[in-house]
Amino acid sequence: METISSFFGFGNTTSFADMCHLIGAFGNCCVIETDEGLVVFDIAQEQFGQLVFDQLRSLTDRPIKYLIYSHGHFDHCFGFSPFVEELKKNGWEMPQIIAQENILNRWEKYRMLEGYHRWLNRQQFASVIGNDSSFRLSARETLDPTIIVHEEYSFELGGWTFELFHDKGETDDALWLWFPGKKVIFSGDLIISGFPNIGNPYKVQRYPKHWALAMERMLAKNAEYLAPGHGPLIESKDKVNDVLSITAEAMHFVHDEVVKRMNQGKWFEQIYNEMLEIYPDRFKDHEYLKPIYGCYPFAIHAVYRLYHGWYDKGNPTDLFPAESDIIAREFLKISSAEAYFEHAKKLFSQGNLQLALHIIDPVIKGLDLKRPEILLEAIKLKISILEKQVKDESSFITSNILTNEVIRLNARISDIKENLDS
Numbered sequence: 145m146e147t148i149s150s151f152f153g154f155g156n157t158t159s160f161a162d163m164c165h166l167i168g169a170f171g172n173c174c175v176i177e178t179d180e181g182l183v184v185f186d187i188a189q190e191q192f193g194q195l196v197f198d199q200l201r202s203l204t205d206r207p208i209k210y211l212i213y214s215h216g217h218f219d220h221c222f223g224f225s226p227f228v229e230e231l232k233k234n235g236w237e238m239p240q241i242i243a244q245e246n247i248l249n250r251w252e253k254y255r256m257l258e259g260y261h262r263w264l265n266r267q268q269f270a271s272v273i274g275n276d277s278s279f280r281l282s283a284r285e286t287l288d289p290t291i292i293v294h295e296e297y298s299f300e301l302g303g304w305t306f307e308l309f310h311d312k313g314e315t316d317d318a319l320w321l322w323f324p325g326k327k328v329i330f331s332g333d334l335i336i337s338g339f340p341n342i343g344n345p346y347k348v349q350r351y352p353k354h355w356a357l358a359m360e361r362m363l364a365k366n367a368e369y370l371a372p373g374h375g376p377l378i379e380s381k382d383k384v385n386d387v388l389s390i391t392a393e394a395m396h397f398v399h400d401e402v403v404k405r406m407n408q409g410k411w412f413e414q415i416y417n418e419m420l421e422i423y424p425d426r427f428k429d430h431e432y433l434k435p436i437y438g439c440y441p442f443a444i445h446a447v448y449r450l451y452h453g454w455y456d457k458g459n460p461t462d463l464f465p466a467e468s469d470i471i472a473r474e475f476l477k478i479s480s481a482e483a484y485f486e487h488a489k490k491l492f493s494q495g496n497l498q499l500a501l502h503i504i505d506p507v508i509k510g511l512d513l514k515r516p517e518i519l520l521e522a523i524k525l526k527i528s529i530l531e532k533q534v535k536d537e538s539s540f541i542t543s544n545i546l547t548n549e550v551i552r553l554n555a556r557i558s559d560i561k562e563n564l565d566s
């Protein structure tokens with residue numbers, strides 16, 4: 145997974161257009177130097193605050209006059225501590241802090257759901273965070289905006305004009321910055337140098353159609369540089385146009401194709417599988433749509449969920465479902481654990497990984513410790529299937545979900561063995 149390191153982009157700084165810098169961190173921090181001070185667009189995750197501060201101060205001594213949040217995610221807004229300390233030390237005025245109005249609701253929600261977010265972000269970022277308990281993933285302390293933007297806002301500093309626009313995409317509180325003097329777009333996570341993170345399985349609703357429209361609004365600017373929320377600077381009019389148009393096209397495609405099928409009366413399962421078959425090669429092979437973080441299958445969920453309730457297969461069996469462990473135990477009364485195991489093994493050897501998972505699950509969920517040998521074999525088989533899936537997977541989020549389950553299953557094997565020994 146070579147490309148994911150550029151997504152987290154630690155410590156590389158790119159200077160461009162005479163007065164701009166992109167400091168690579170998780171996420172990118174962008175800086176524009178004017179004679180009257182700095183405009184800073186995003187300030188990274190708390191753990192990268194010092195790195196961003198050191199990089200920025202190796203470039204310029206000027207004070208920050210404006211700090212803009214592209215959106216309220218923790219990797220863009222929480223690295224402020226070293227900057228606040230510096231302000232106090234130098235007796236500088238606090239900068240104006242600009243954000244879209246929905247950021248405050250977002251942070252309120254994070255505070256309400258702090259335990260849940262800590263848990264789910266540890267799942268999503270498991271391979272980066274590991275066991276580091278100091279990794280802050282919530283919004284306990286925030287540096288709140290002093291200027292709230294609804295749709296658009298512009299300001300001047302050092303004789304330059306800066307224009308902010310609100311669009312929805314990954315979040316409902318996104319702002320992007322247009323710097324007309326040097327033809328630069330600072331996009332935040334509307335561009336992340338890979339397939340948009342639009343259908344994250346852990347997170348709330350995202351906005352595919354609005355995302356496409358945001359790309360089109362950016363395209364109309366004819367920018368020469370695009371500084372993304374993650375990944376390296378995109379330079380030249382052609383490349384900027386390319387990343388914006390292909391992203392717009394992909395978002396329109398997934399949105400319109402799902403909507404078309406919903407209007408034909410199809411349920412999610414059918415839509416999903418049909419959509420997997422029709423994903424165009426021009427998206428699949430495009431350098432700016434690589435599934436390094438988000439991915440196409442998740443985007444299909446995003447569109448369906450935007451317009452549909454949770455009853456998604458049209459099967460009344462799912463309306464008031466029994467627990468899956470109890471269902472599994474019933475299956476094992478009909479057919480033996482060995483029969484399921486052998487069949488799953490066969491599917492695995494044929495490369496049918498997804499079906500193999502469905503078939504091995506009743507054994508793992510339905511058996512108790514009275515049949516330890518077959519239970520252990522089944523868990524090991526599931527681990528092998530998941531490990532094979534991880535090997536073939538490029539999406540960071542998917543890989544973490546699969547790997548987390550491998551870790552959990554290995555722990556279960558140890559527990560079962562300990563139980564047998566005692």
Ligand SMILES: [Zn+2]
Pocket residue numbers: 171217219220333373374
């Ligand atoms: Zn981000």
